[in-house]
Amino acid sequence: MREAPSVTYRGRVKYNARTARQYQVRKAGRHRAEMRLVDRAFARVPRTHRVLDVPCGGGRLTAHLAKQGYRLCAADLSDAMLQITRETVAKEAPGAPVEKQDIENLTFPDRSFDTIVSFRLFHHFPTPEIRQRVVAELCRVARKYVALSYFSPASVTSVRRRLRAALGGKRSEKHATPLREVEGYFVKAGFMLVKDFAQLPLLHTMHLALFARVGETEP
Numbered sequence: 742m743r744e745a746p747s748v749t750y751r752g753r754v755k756y757n758a759r760t761a762r763q764y765q766v767r768k769a770g771r772h773r774a775e776m777r778l779v780d781r782a783f784a785r786v787p788r789t790h791r792v793l794d795v796p797c798g799g800g801r802l803t804a805h806l807a808k809q810g811y812r813l814c815a816a817d818l819s820d821a822m823l824q825i826t827r828e829t830v831a832k833e834a835p836g837a838p839v840e841k842q843d844i845e846n847l848t849f850p851d852r853s854f855d856t857i858v859s860f861r862l863f864h865h866f867p868t869p870e871i872r873q874r875v876v877a878e879l880c881r882v883a884r885k886y887v888a889l890s891y892f893s894p895a896s897v898t899s900v901r902r903r904l905r906a907a908l909g910g911k912r913s914e915k916h917a918t919p920l921r922e923v924e925g926y927f928v929k930a931g932f933m934l935v936k937d938f939a940q941l942p943l944l945h946t947m948h949l950a951l952f953a954r955v956g957e958t959e960p
Contacts, residue, residue, distance in 0.1 A: 753818065753865075756819040756821050756822055757821055758821045758824075760821075761799070761819060761821035761822050761824075761825055762821075762825070764798065764799065764822075765798075765799040765801075765825060767801075772801065774940060775860075775947075776802075776805050777940075778938055778939070778940060778947075778949050779802060779805065779806070779858070779860070779888070779949065781938045781949075782888045782936070782938050782949050782951045783806065783809070783811075783858075783888070785886075785935060785936075785951060786811075786855075786856050786886055786888075786951075787855075788809065788810040788811060789855075790811055790812070790854075790855035790856045790885070790886075791811075791812045791814070791854050791855050791856075792806055792811045792812065792813050792814070792854060792855065792856045792857070792858060793813075793814050793815075793816060793849070793853070793854040793856075793857045793858070793882065793883075794806070794813060794814070794815045794816070794858050794860070795815075795816040795817070795842060795844055795847075795857065795858075795859055795879075796816065796817040796818065796819075796822070796844060796859070796860075796862050797815035797816055797817045797822065797823075797826050797839070798817065798822055798825075798826070798860075798861070799822060799825040799826055799829055800815055800825065800826035800827075800828075800829030800830055800833075800834070800839075801829065802858065802860055803815040803826065803829065803830060803834055803837055804829055804830065804832075804833035804834045806858070807830075807833070807834035807837055808833065808834070811856075812837075813834060813837040814837060814838045814839075814840065814854065815830065815837055815838070815839045815840070816839070816840045816841070816842035816844075816847075817841070817842070818841065818842065818843050818844065820841070823839060823841055826839050827839050844859070844862070844875055844878065844879075845871065845874050845875055845878060846878065847878050847879075847881075847882050849882045850882075851881055851882065852881075852882065852883065852884040853882050853884075854882060854883055854884065855883075855884050855885050855886070856883065856884075856885060856886040856887070856888065857879050857882060857883045857886070857887045857888070858887075858888040858889075859875075859879060859887070859888070859889050859890065860888075860890045860949070861890055861947070862890075863875070863889055863890060863891045863892075863918065863923075864890075864891060864892040864915045864916055864917065864918070864947075865914070865915070865916070866916060867916060869922075872918070872922075872923075872926055873926050873929065876889075876923075876926040876927055876929075876930055877926075877929070877930050879930075880927065880930035880931065880932050880952075880954070881930070883954065884954065884957065885953060885954055885957050886935075886951060886952065886953055886954075887927070887932060887951075887952045888949060888950070888951050888952075889923070889949070889950055889952070890947055890948065890949045890950075891917075891918050891920075891923050891947070891948055891950065892915055892916070892917040892918065892946045892947055892948075893917060893918075893919070893920065893939070893942070893946055893947075893948050894917035894918070894919055895919075895942070895943065896917075896942070896943060896944065896945060896946040898945075898946045917946070920934075920937055920948070920950065923950060924950075924952075927952045931954060931955050931956075932952040932953060932954055932955060933952065933953060933955050934950060934951075934952055935951040935952060935953050936950070936951055937949075937950045937951075938950070938951070
């Protein structure tokens, strides 16, 4: 039996009925840019793949990938987010299962999904121990690919956040992580980096890295 999470960080508990609805209000241009980033990574993922979207948030990525022909399962820890996802799935991705899951302790069997995507969560993890635990779980459940978004420290926004903290301002709760560190977590779990994607690497903070299981040659 795997250990329960030992640290409660804001990303685990911040979404209630009000904040979850607020999170879904996203500028159309920003949403399109994020989905283009996902599409660049998923250009390498066969449309026949069964995909787990965790955390699914309000289901916008679940719906986006389902419309492209992928078989989706959505999962999240927040009951409020799950309610929104069920509404989204009913309209835009009928038939996609929606489950309550803790990304640090998934209940799915090993290699249950061909591909896993984890979008806009990794930057909430405050410690290397949590990051490694999550990556290990994602890799355990993935047969072939894991697509993971993270915040790069080598961006204008990340530099501004560090400077603000150094000058005595509020420290950001969004934790930037170098690609080399992220890659190290996956190497320990038996995965290798396929490619790292970003809109403009030094300008945009969020990257999406695609990893593949070492030795897995099936499409």
